[in-house]
Amino acid sequence: MQVEQLKPFIEFAINWYWIPLLLLYAGIISAILIENRNPTKTVAWILVIVFLPVVGMLLYYFFGQKFVKVKKIKRLNKQQAIRLEKKWKELDPIIESFIQDIHEDIGDLSKVFRLMKKERLSSPTLNNDVQLLLNGEEKFKYLLSDLEEAKHSIHMEYYIFELDKIGGQVLNILEQKANEGIKVRLIVDSFGSPDLVKYMRRKKKTKIDFHPFLPVTFTSLANSNYRNHRKVCVIDGRVGYVGGINISDKYINSDDSPPKMYWRDTSLRVRGLAINLLQISFWNSWNQTDGESFYLEDGYLQALQDNSEVKGLAGVGFVSSDPASIGPFNMEALLIAIGEASTKIQLCTPYYIPSEELERALIIAASSGVQVELMVPSTSDSFFVQHASFSFLKPLLERGVRVYLYNKGFLHAKTAVIDDKLSFVGTVNLDIRSFYINYEIAAVVSDHTFAKQLSQQFEIDKQDADLLTIRAWKSRPRWKRAADSVCRLMAPLL
Missing domain, CATH: 3.30.870.10 (Endonuclease Chain A)
Structure with a gap:
């Protein structure tokens, strides 16, 4: 076929290429909407696809679909x-009977173990x-x-x-x-x-x-x-x-x-x-x-x-979750514990990109007089996660949560201590990926001695950390705060 004969097809492709592309975009966006996932995540994926042509579609294909x-x-x-x-x-x-014994020891914090029983996640065991x-x-x-x-x-x-x-x-x-x-x-x-x-x-x-x-x-x-x-x-x-x-x-x-x-x-x-x-x-x-x-x-x-x-x-039980779990059980167990806390909450995580539920629970606990402390690494192993995490720290600081930036090295521990009574040690980061996407597991321990050991270690780690204040957060360079805001948009996808 001569070049002259191909000209009409080339001109058609140049002038009307946007039609199949538009149909492709409409199909992908429709598929995202039909999945009925978290609205924040839905909007995030649509923005990525719209503002990053081709690249956004590839990212969604490889990392966004519910396959x-x-x-x-x-x-x-x-x-x-x-x-x-x-x-x-x-x-x-x-x-x-195990749950009753645990309730006598730690009160309503035992509701975490009741969640395990009801959802058939794990049987609490004693001794x-x-x-x-x-x-x-x-x-x-x-x-x-x-x-x-x-x-x-x-x-x-x-x-x-x-x-x-x-x-x-x-x-x-x-x-x-x-x-x-x-x-x-x-x-x-x-x-x-x-x-x-x-x-x-x-x-x-x-x-x-x-x-x-x-x-x-x-x-x-x-x-x-x-x-x-x-x-x-x-x-x-x-x-x-x-x-x-x-x-x-x-x-x-x-x-x-x-x-x-x-x-x-x-x-x-x-x-x-x-x-x-x-x-x-x-x-x-x-x-x-x-x-x-x-x-x-x-x-x-x-x-x-x-x-x-x-x-x-x-008393020990295990909370496990995976992409097909009927609920984000690790997050739910932690939310129950935070809601029942009366004096102190200490959390360690390398990545803090919380769900709305977790963020609100921590703010409510701090506002109601519970001492809430969160420790994260001062420097992360991911630029995007680092800045996204920092964007989520401001609301906590404004409401009285004490945030510590660990600077001795990289803090990779995933732990929580509630009222020096109940402890979590596991693989679960305080981020959306751990709650909804990954296969994760955490041990939940009802033991005063163990909880105090974990709490004491938190105090030791504070010596190698800086207390972040709202004033210090706001005094950071503008480009860093701008990076926080941009990376935050990607938070549901990280």
């Missing part, structure tokens, strides 16, 4: 719930031994020892598992234990641990039962928005770990290592009947991989009467 994957997760969640419902009904009287572990240097000392002593099974689920010094040590122990006949199951997030996923795929001979969670391929890039952010380990169904510390050298602050950013983080080591709940959480995650399912009754759970070796007094 079929979520429907599959909902179906799996329902199947899991059906399998466990009979056991729940058998245990209901025992669970109720658990809980141990606060600060930073990687404490956690890994205990973790390596517990892994070495494993006799029956090792279950690990981590967002980040690096092939560095500590990662190599853990992996070597897992290989050794698997070769001894101990069942080793390992889940890592494929987005957070790409190097380990590649390594395990190349490794021909291994007895570790390994599966990446939500594998990321070219055809599944759109599902990469949903990540397994949990850090869980259960050994022999008798000792477990949960918290913010991944398997990576960067979590270890060592005098022997080269100078690097100080990493402040928190994890929890637990023994007692609560391990059963952590085991069930892992079982739920495992059943969403390609791994062969296993029966919990095959030595993976402690019998109710088999708790003689544990001397602790803590």
